[in-house]
Amino acid sequence: DFLNALHEIIPAFGASMDNLERCRLNGMVDCGERHKHIYERAMLLVEQVKVSKGSPLVSCLLEGPSGSGKSALAATVGIDSDFAYVKIISAETMIGLSESSKCAQIVKVFEDAYKSELSIVILDDIERLLEYVAIGPRFSNLISQTMMVLLKRFPPKGKNMLVIGTTSEVGFLESLGICDAFSITYHVPTLRTADVKKVLDQLNVFAEDDVDAAAEALNDMPIKKLYMLIEMAVQGEQGGAAEAIYSGKEKINIRHYFDCLGDIIR
Amino acid sequence: DFLNALHEIIPAFGASMDNLERCRLNGMVDCGERHKHIYERAMLLVEQVKVSKGSPLVSCLLEGPSGSGKSALAATVGIDSDFAYVKIISAETMIGLSESSKCAQIVKVFEDAYKSELSIVILDDIERLLEYVAIGPRFSNLISQTMMVLLKRFPPKGKNMLVIGTTSEVGFLESLGICDAFSITYHVPTLRTADVKKVLDQLNVFAEDDVDAAAEALNDMPIKKLYMLIEMAVQGEQGGAAEAIYSGKEKINIRHYFDCLGDIIR
Amino acid sequence: DFLNALHEIIPAFGASMDNLERCRLNGMVDCGERHKHIYERAMLLVEQVKVSKGSPLVSCLLEGPSGSGKSALAATVGIDSDFAYVKIISAETMIGLSESSKCAQIVKVFEDAYKSELSIVILDDIERLLEYVAIGPRFSNLISQTMMVLLKRFPPKGKNMLVIGTTSEVGFLESLGICDAFSITYHVPTLRTADVKKVLDQLNVFAEDDVDAAAEALNDMPIKKLYMLIEMAVQGEQGGAAEAIYSGKEKINIRHYFDCLGDIIR
Amino acid sequence: DFLNALHEIIPAFGASMDNLERCRLNGMVDCGERHKHIYERAMLLVEQVKVSKGSPLVSCLLEGPSGSGKSALAATVGIDSDFAYVKIISAETMIGLSESSKCAQIVKVFEDAYKSELSIVILDDIERLLEYVAIGPRFSNLISQTMMVLLKRFPPKGKNMLVIGTTSEVGFLESLGICDAFSITYHVPTLRTADVKKVLDQLNVFAEDDVDAAAEALNDMPIKKLYMLIEMAVQGEQGGAAEAIYSGKEKINIRHYFDCLGDIIR
Amino acid sequence: DFLNALHEIIPAFGASMDNLERCRLNGMVDCGERHKHIYERAMLLVEQVKVSKGSPLVSCLLEGPSGSGKSALAATVGIDSDFAYVKIISAETMIGLSESSKCAQIVKVFEDAYKSELSIVILDDIERLLEYVAIGPRFSNLISQTMMVLLKRFPPKGKNMLVIGTTSEVGFLESLGICDAFSITYHVPTLRTADVKKVLDQLNVFAEDDVDAAAEALNDMPIKKLYMLIEMAVQGEQGGAAEAIYSGKEKINIRHYFDCLGDIIR
Amino acid sequence: DFLNALHEIIPAFGASMDNLERCRLNGMVDCGERHKHIYERAMLLVEQVKVSKGSPLVSCLLEGPSGSGKSALAATVGIDSDFAYVKIISAETMIGLSESSKCAQIVKVFEDAYKSELSIVILDDIERLLEYVAIGPRFSNLISQTMMVLLKRFPPKGKNMLVIGTTSEVGFLESLGICDAFSITYHVPTLRTADVKKVLDQLNVFAEDDVDAAAEALNDMPIKKLYMLIEMAVQGEQGGAAEAIYSGKEKINIRHYFDCLGDIIR
Ligand SMILES: Nc1ncnc2c1ncn2[C@@H]1O[C@H](COP(=O)(O)OP(=O)(O)OP(=O)(O)O)[C@@H](O)[C@H]1O
Ligand SMILES: Nc1ncnc2c1ncn2[C@@H]1O[C@H](COP(=O)(O)OP(=O)(O)OP(=O)(O)O)[C@@H](O)[C@H]1O
Ligand SMILES: Nc1ncnc2c1ncn2[C@@H]1O[C@H](COP(=O)(O)OP(=O)(O)OP(=O)(O)O)[C@@H](O)[C@H]1O
Ligand SMILES: Nc1ncnc2c1ncn2[C@@H]1O[C@H](COP(=O)(O)OP(=O)(O)OP(=O)(O)O)[C@@H](O)[C@H]1O
Ligand SMILES: Nc1ncnc2c1ncn2[C@@H]1O[C@H](COP(=O)(O)OP(=O)(O)OP(=O)(O)O)[C@@H](O)[C@H]1O
Ligand SMILES: Nc1ncnc2c1ncn2[C@@H]1O[C@H](COP(=O)(O)OP(=O)(O)OP(=O)(O)O)[C@@H](O)[C@H]1O
Ligand SMILES: [Mg+2]
Ligand SMILES: [Mg+2]
Ligand SMILES: [Mg+2]
Ligand SMILES: [Mg+2]
Ligand SMILES: [Mg+2]
Ligand SMILES: [Mg+2]
Structure with a gap:
């Protein structure tokens, strides 16, 4: 057959x-x-x-x-x-x-x-x-x-x-x-903190003051998971924040970002 | 195929x-x-x-x-x-x-x-x-x-x-x-005693004096099993008590409730 | 299919x-x-x-x-x-x-x-x-x-x-x-000696003097096996005794009963 | 099917x-x-x-x-x-x-x-x-x-x-x-020496002097294997002895019997 | 089926x-x-x-x-x-x-x-x-x-x-x-040295002086493998020697024989 | 079937x-x-x-x-x-x-x-x-x-x-x-250093000064893998070098050769 x-x-x-x-x-x-x-x-x-x-x-x-x-x-x-x-x-x-x-x-x-x-x-x-x-x-x-x-x-x-x-x-x-x-x-490796930093700089969704903290929280992060995390964080705590952030008007709330991180890497 | x-x-x-x-x-x-x-x-x-x-x-x-x-x-x-x-x-x-x-x-x-x-x-x-x-x-x-x-x-x-x-x-x-x-x-967790208490209050099938004891006997109780337990207890020791309790005329006999509990969590 | x-x-x-x-x-x-x-x-x-x-x-x-x-x-x-x-x-x-x-x-x-x-x-x-x-x-x-x-x-x-x-x-x-x-x-449990006694009393196939000994020999006996044992014992050592016993004219020979018990619980 | x-x-x-x-x-x-x-x-x-x-x-x-x-x-x-x-x-x-x-x-x-x-x-x-x-x-x-x-x-x-x-x-x-x-x-057990003796006596294929020795060599012998052993021994060392023995004219050569036994219980 | x-x-x-x-x-x-x-x-x-x-x-x-x-x-x-x-x-x-x-x-x-x-x-x-x-x-x-x-x-x-x-x-x-x-x-056993000797004598492919050495090198040799070994040895180191040996004109080169043995029983 | x-x-x-x-x-x-x-x-x-x-x-x-x-x-x-x-x-x-x-x-x-x-x-x-x-x-x-x-x-x-x-x-x-x-x-064995040297000499793709170093780096190398290694090395670090080397005009860059070796035997 x-x-x-x-x-x-x-x-x-x-x-x-x-x-x-x-x-x-x-x-x-x-x-x-x-x-x-x-x-x-x-x-x-x-x-x-x-x-x-x-x-x-x-x-x-x-x-x-x-x-x-x-x-x-x-x-x-x-x-x-x-x-x-x-x-x-x-x-x-x-x-x-x-x-x-x-x-x-x-x-x-x-x-x-x-x-x-x-x-x-x-x-x-x-x-x-x-x-x-x-x-x-x-x-x-x-x-x-x-x-x-x-x-x-x-x-x-x-x-x-x-x-x-x-x-x-x-x-x-x-x-x-x-x-x-x-x-x-x-x-093919996961991203080290320095690599993550590089990526976050390119994405430009964090306030300048937050980007270092955001990157430092991550080590051994696969690039694909990093994208998912960012997309979750972009919604904001109450939802509805995505458009404003993508259009550059707002930045990701760093606290909400850490919450999402907690959910994702459990 | x-x-x-x-x-x-x-x-x-x-x-x-x-x-x-x-x-x-x-x-x-x-x-x-x-x-x-x-x-x-x-x-x-x-x-x-x-x-x-x-x-x-x-x-x-x-x-x-x-x-x-x-x-x-x-x-x-x-x-x-x-x-x-x-x-x-x-x-x-x-x-x-x-x-x-x-x-x-x-x-x-x-x-x-x-x-x-x-x-x-x-x-x-x-x-x-x-x-x-x-x-x-x-x-x-x-x-x-x-x-x-x-x-x-x-x-x-x-x-x-x-x-x-x-x-x-x-x-x-x-x-x-x-x-x-x-x-x-x-x-998704089981219910802690406090959660059980909350649920029992809403169901309103225990005499006021019994509801605390009824809740305290339960910890790590899944919500679904809690419903089954209540339904058994509602029948009464001799059967036939359900309607009276659901209509609010009577309350669950706490001793029978504990008997049922014994049967169910063996 | x-x-x-x-x-x-x-x-x-x-x-x-x-x-x-x-x-x-x-x-x-x-x-x-x-x-x-x-x-x-x-x-x-x-x-x-x-x-x-x-x-x-x-x-x-x-x-x-x-x-x-x-x-x-x-x-x-x-x-x-x-x-x-x-x-x-x-x-x-x-x-x-x-x-x-x-x-x-x-x-x-x-x-x-x-x-x-x-x-x-x-x-x-x-x-x-x-x-x-x-x-x-x-x-x-x-x-x-x-x-x-x-x-x-x-x-x-x-x-x-x-x-x-x-x-x-x-x-x-x-x-x-x-x-x-x-x-x-x-x-659903096996029968304890007391339970066996109750059953034997109801069956009424032992002489009054034997029934206690007959029951005491048994503990942890499943009810179904008890019936099989009685039926074997009822035949008598040489066979042919069953009718007399069931009709109440004779009783089970207690020695033969113990023999059967030995065969069955080996 | x-x-x-x-x-x-x-x-x-x-x-x-x-x-x-x-x-x-x-x-x-x-x-x-x-x-x-x-x-x-x-x-x-x-x-x-x-x-x-x-x-x-x-x-x-x-x-x-x-x-x-x-x-x-x-x-x-x-x-x-x-x-x-x-x-x-x-x-x-x-x-x-x-x-x-x-x-x-x-x-x-x-x-x-x-x-x-x-x-x-x-x-x-x-x-x-x-x-x-x-x-x-x-x-x-x-x-x-x-x-x-x-x-x-x-x-x-x-x-x-x-x-x-x-x-x-x-x-x-x-x-x-x-x-x-x-x-x-x-x-259902194998034969003990005494049982074997009983069987050999009935078969009557050994010289009277040999039957005890023949039986004593065997313990824990299954009846079926005993029959096979006897049939092998009956042929004689060179073959051809069977008829004479079965008709009672000759007896089994005890030495050949032990040889066969050696082959069979290895 | x-x-x-x-x-x-x-x-x-x-x-x-x-x-x-x-x-x-x-x-x-x-x-x-x-x-x-x-x-x-x-x-x-x-x-x-x-x-x-x-x-x-x-x-x-x-x-x-x-x-x-x-x-x-x-x-x-x-x-x-x-x-x-x-x-x-x-x-x-x-x-x-x-x-x-x-x-x-x-x-x-x-x-x-x-x-x-x-x-x-x-x-x-x-x-x-x-x-x-x-x-x-x-x-x-x-x-x-x-x-x-x-x-x-x-x-x-x-x-x-x-x-x-x-x-x-x-x-x-x-x-x-x-x-x-x-x-x-x-x-059914392998051949001991003495058995090998017997076989080699019958095959007659070694020089008289070599046959003992040839046999002594072998113990626990299966008869079938012995035949394969002899056939390999018979070819000679350069090939082409088989006919002369089988017709009795030549004998097996004992050194080549040991080489073949080395290859075969590795 | x-x-x-x-x-x-x-x-x-x-x-x-x-x-x-x-x-x-x-x-x-x-x-x-x-x-x-x-x-x-x-x-x-x-x-x-x-x-x-x-x-x-x-x-x-x-x-x-x-x-x-x-x-x-x-x-x-x-x-x-x-x-x-x-x-x-x-x-x-x-x-x-x-x-x-x-x-x-x-x-x-x-x-x-x-x-x-x-x-x-x-x-x-x-x-x-x-x-x-x-x-x-x-x-x-x-x-x-x-x-x-x-x-x-x-x-x-x-x-x-x-x-x-x-x-x-x-x-x-x-x-x-x-x-x-x-x-x-x-x-059938892998190549020892000496065997590798022999092969490299025949291939003639290394500068005379490099061939010993190239061979010495290899021990227990299967002949097939050796061919793959050479072919990778022949491309040169930037690619495009193969033709020149095969036609004898250039030789393999020994440093690039070692890089390839590192990739291949990890
Ligand atoms: N430099 C890069 N290398 C690889 N992927 C990148 C890069 N930059 C961005 N990406 C993005 O990262 C994601 C990588 O996911 P990809 O599916 O390739 O991972 P994977 O290792 O194949 O995952 P899986 O193990 O689930 O198959 C893609 O969405 C891709 O667009
Ligand atoms: N807040 C609540 N969350 C979930 N279930 C609830 C809630 N309140 C009441 N229930 C009732 O509790 C029951 C929960 O059972 P459910 O079948 O969802 O559990 P489950 O975890 O899927 O069980 P299983 O492991 O058997 O699949 C339902 O009958 C539902 O109506
Ligand atoms: N009070 C009783 N409860 C159960 N069985 C009884 C009782 N009195 C008499 N019996 C008889 O005892 C027997 C019980 O056998 P039954 O087949 O129910 O056992 P079981 O536990 O299902 O056995 P199994 O494990 O082989 O399925 C029946 O023949 C039944 O008629
Ligand atoms: N008293 C006896 N009881 C049983 N078998 C006997 C007796 N006397 C003679 N025999 C013979 O002994 C042999 C017993 O062999 P049988 O095939 O019954 O053994 P088995 O235990 O069923 O063997 P298996 O384990 O190979 O099935 C039969 O050939 C039977 O004719
Ligand atoms: N006396 C002998 N007994 C057995 N085989 C002999 C004897 N003399 C010569 N031979 C030869 O030895 C070889 C024995 O090989 P045979 O195939 O019988 O071995 P085997 O034990 O069945 O092997 P396998 O385990 O591979 O089935 C045959 O080629 C046979 O012709
Ligand atoms: N002397 C030689 N002996 C064997 N192969 C050689 C020799 N010289 C060059 N070669 C080449 O080396 C390669 C050997 O690869 P080959 O496929 O025979 O290996 P293999 O052991 O069968 O590998 P695999 O385990 O993958 O089946 C071939 O491409 C062959 O042309
Ligand atoms: Mg993939
Ligand atoms: Mg479910
Ligand atoms: Mg059943
Ligand atoms: Mg059978
Ligand atoms: Mg075979
Ligand atoms: Mg191959």
Whole structure:
């Protein structure tokens, strides 16, 4: 039924740029040296894939805590390369499908990629693609075997390919042996206080006097959670304050900000 | 067969307000500060969803012991928002269905919600939706994966959404990683003696001299169990006393009340 | 196939009183205060269901060692209520059925009950309905989830219902979380020596001089096992003595009685 | 498919006496007091079933080490009763059948038995019927649940029934809870030296001087294994001696007998 | 589907002698007293089966380390008996079949054997027939149950049968309870130095001065591995030496022999 | 469905040499004595298979860490033999197939091989063929049983065969018992510093002064990873340097080389 599954696939793949952009709904701000370094290294791999002779397949894993910016980073590399074929494989578009259908979709994307001279495939949130859950643990071995083979299989002659994976369960992937299947791994970190400060400066929603206190309260903060916190704080204690703050007329009430923080990091 | 399952769904969703009201058959009484605080915070999230730009999806988990009032609270937030689409997803309407049919129904509710500009979806008793049982433990990984993806998937552009979950098995959800998938979590507590006193005063079924003793015997009492206890006590030792008490002509026999209490909390 | 299963059900439900009577083939004798107390309390719940306003569903679990009289007690409450709909759900009528067929039958009984203004449903030998076996342990999670939902689902407006469960594996039910789903739990005990004495006096099969010795040899005896013991003893050492004893012409040979006791409680 | 399975059953049940006799291919010799006692007690149960009023179902489990004579004993009780319906349920006639077909066959035998006023059903080698294997352990829960229900289900009014089970895995049955489902349990032992002596005397294949030594070498010997040992010894060291010994012309070479013993009990 | 499986079986059984011979491709050499003893005892069982009255079924298990000569021994006993029906059941002819098809084939061989007055069935490599693997462990319970029943089921009246099993996983068979199902068990050993010497003398591929050293280097050597070692050594260090040695013109280079030994027993 | 699976196989097997060459995309360089020794020994087995009489089946396992050159080595032996039939069985061509289809394909290759007088079958990456994953562990027992039987089954008379396996999970294969099924096992090692030096000299991408430092930084380096490292280093820090280096105009920047090394062996 794997073959059937392959045929069932609706050719829904095409306007992928749309999907890539959805990975960075909050845009990309400068959030510190470490994020920047990973971006640069990943772009070097893009280079390598372009000119390589011996190794037509290069792969790179971005791992890090939930919300640290992995998917946005991978999408950005995909967008900034000028490759003809850039696709993201995500569990979002495969909800409720059987293991073998998911498997078929993943294979389909790789087969399509093999047709382009230069291609990037993003395996987003690999633990979710594998239907991983810590209790047991349980996961789809069918999909994990498929991935391990795809990560070692060379594209046909004359075609070169970059695979970028993201995960927040690197320990699990390691025990599966999937980490080893990647050429290289980068750790995407949470934000340190200094990074947070940088981001808050760019967002400009705190009174000048408050921004330091606001940043100092945060360490090891994932960029995604930081955005959620700000959005909560922006509503104000009674609600209704958001518009005024976004338009710059008001600033976030620092006390309410700390309340929200308490709720969020419990 | 997931796709089949999707088609099989009878469009039984519509008059949902009815379901919401069934979650609070005993009405809503004032049962203390802590319940009130959660209600207010949840209403702020309703606000945030209305005005948000960057984060079209906000989610909130209400966890607490069995009978502490989670479902009634979630339903009340749903009713008090003036959102066009408010639906409760409950195991009650899915008895005996296969995992994939349940999964399809859950997805269906989200897909429907995506069509409204503002929507609330309540995942009631998540452990029951997941068919969780502590022995093993066992649960439906199909449904848990679906939930984890749905809790991170953004609605289409221009649509905003609040998801409220309830559970009395927060430890289990945590080890699944579902807690992390919620933006925020609130603990719905049992009633302390002072809270019980407040409730008993409102119910007015004890003689004035007894109400303090009646309340003091109870600490860490879930609101739902309190209602059951009162109803038992109201029958009287020989039965037949209920009508007189409800109509205010008589009061609960305190000794019989203590007997019932003994039976119930063994 | 759950829906199919529902349709397959032969409308074999109707003359249920017959089944109820089969639960007490040996009749009901007075076997002590503790049994009587449970009966009275259960009858009070019958009352409560009749007059209740706020809680249309009351449930009560009878737990105790094998043979202690749980099923007979539940059946008696069912018979003594004057409710229009009283049904017993027992594994006996579902031998060899698949989990989903059993599940469908259980649901069917509840759905039927919902049509009566006042109803009693007896879930007899819950561990057997759940196909429980201690090794593993193994059990049907499909049926246990169904039960847990049914035990919390309110009947439609205007319909009230009492659910009585029986089990000799209360520890197992507790770890499933099924105990918590019942409003109240009563422990049905084995007979103490004094209780046994009372029963033997009523049966009148011992010589006057022997009855005390016969009773004193027994403590923690389930009522059902006591009946089996008496029946064995009644045969006499060489067989053939039963008729004479039952007709009152002879009495049980006390030595043979002790032999039988030795065989039975090894 | 249980119902289908029921229909598939070829009405191969009829000439059951044949099967019963096959359980005692070596005939029945006197092998000691303990075996005799069990036989007598089992025959008393036959009596009880005939005259019982209150308990239409009596059950008895014969447990003991492999080869101790359980099946032969059960068959003998079946033959010696003069009941109209006596059937043995054995794994031998169900090789390769699915769990549900086996289950259906077992149920069929009980249903047939319910039609006779007096019946005996032998569940031979229960662990084999349950497909038990110690590793895991594994077994058929479908069949074990069916058995547990059948062992408690009363035949219809006016029909009485004796169920005899045999097993060499009493510990396993106990942990399943199947032992408790039997009214009574008897332990069928191996032979002590004195019992062996009795048997050898009856077989008359040793020289008079050797029979004591032959018996003394054996303790805790199952009757079935004793027969195999004798048959091996009877061949003689070079083969070909059997006929002479069986016809009484020669006796077993005691040295070869000890060699065989060495091979067999390693 | 077991019944279907039975019908699917191609009547490929007939020229079995062919299969038996394939079990001893290297012929049979004298490899010591212990192997000889087992052969003789097994031939006595052949005798016993011929003349037996009481026990129409005798069974014998050959267990020992991998390559110790079990299959060749069993085949030789089969060939040397002059029984009409001698069949070997081996996993080789059942590759890729489902459990139930394998099961059906095994049953088929026994059913065919029941038609001959005297028959031998060889269950070769029982752990492979059971699809055993130590991790888990995993194995086919369907096949193991079938085997246990077949090993205790008597052939029809007037038919006698010998079953020979081989295994190198006796510990596993013991924990399954399959060992107990055999009447007798023999341990087939590896070769001691003296046995090796005997074999090497017969093969005559070493220079007279080397044969002692060659033998002394080996202890606990399975006969099968010994053949492989000799064949490797025979090639010579540069290859091409085999013909000269086999034709007797040259002898094995003892240094190269030790190199091969080093490679093989690492 | 195994038989169906057999028929489904597209006769895609033919131009296998192509596949063999794909196993050594980077060509074969001299990488030290130990690799060479294994190659020579394997070629001796090729010899043995050609001239063997007694053992028509020889098998050899190449085990070693990921990337140590096992597949390239096996392919080279296959190419350098002048056998008519040389096929590689790899998971790459069986992505997403069911266990039984994979099983059928493996059997098909062996059956085809049996038709040639001399054949080589390469089982590449056995753990991947077995769908092995360390968590659990999980693997396909169907495929492992098939392999164990195929590794012991002799080709038909007159046909000789060499089977070469490769694996980087030798511990797992050992616990399955698959290692024992191979006649001989060789360990393919990583490169020591001296081996690395040899390879770097041949590649000629470092300045003369740097090559020693470059080699000394590496110990226990698999040959495959070494190629990836060089290719990364060749891009230069800003990208764009590859062409100049490959054409010999420039050399690798040693500092950038160390940076890449840091990224890769984290
Ligand atoms: N420099 C940056 N790098 C990454 N993300 C950024 C950056 N600047 C802003 N963002 C925003 O931060 C968010 C990062 O979330 P993202 O989904 O990429 O995290 P993640 O690590 O993939 O989370 P998860 O573990 O939940 O998959 C995005 O909304 C993105 O628009
Ligand atoms: N302030 C209040 N908050 C919540 N519930 C209230 C309040 N006042 C009265 N109630 C009543 O208390 C009951 C709370 O039960 P509810 O089903 O919401 O609890 P729960 O925590 O969801 O229980 P469970 O764990 O069984 O799902 C309802 O009948 C509701 O009508
Ligand atoms: N006062 C009594 N209460 C209960 N049972 C009684 C009483 N007097 C007599 N009996 C008889 O005792 C027996 C009780 O058996 P019953 O099947 O109810 O026990 P049980 O606890 O349900 O057993 P099990 O654990 O096997 O389900 C019945 O035959 C019933 O007729
Ligand atoms: N007094 C006796 N009681 C029982 N069996 C006897 C007696 N005398 C002789 N036998 C013979 O001993 C053998 C007993 O074997 P039987 O199969 O009954 O043992 P078992 O305990 O059922 O063995 P298993 O555990 O293998 O099922 C039979 O062949 C029977 O003919
Ligand atoms: N006396 C002997 N006994 C047994 N085998 C012998 C003897 N002499 C020579 N052989 C040869 O030794 C080999 C024994 O291998 P065989 O396959 O029987 O071993 P095995 O114990 O069945 O191995 P495995 O555990 O792999 O099944 C055969 O090739 C056989 O021809
Ligand atoms: N002497 C050599 N031996 C082996 N491989 C060599 C040699 N010289 C160069 N190579 C190259 O090194 C690489 C070895 O990779 P190969 O895939 O064979 O490793 P592997 O051990 O099979 O890895 P994996 O564990 O991932 O299967 C090939 O690209 C091959 O071209
Ligand atoms: Mg992400
Ligand atoms: Mg609730
Ligand atoms: Mg009962
Ligand atoms: Mg028996
Ligand atoms: Mg063998
Ligand atoms: Mg490889």
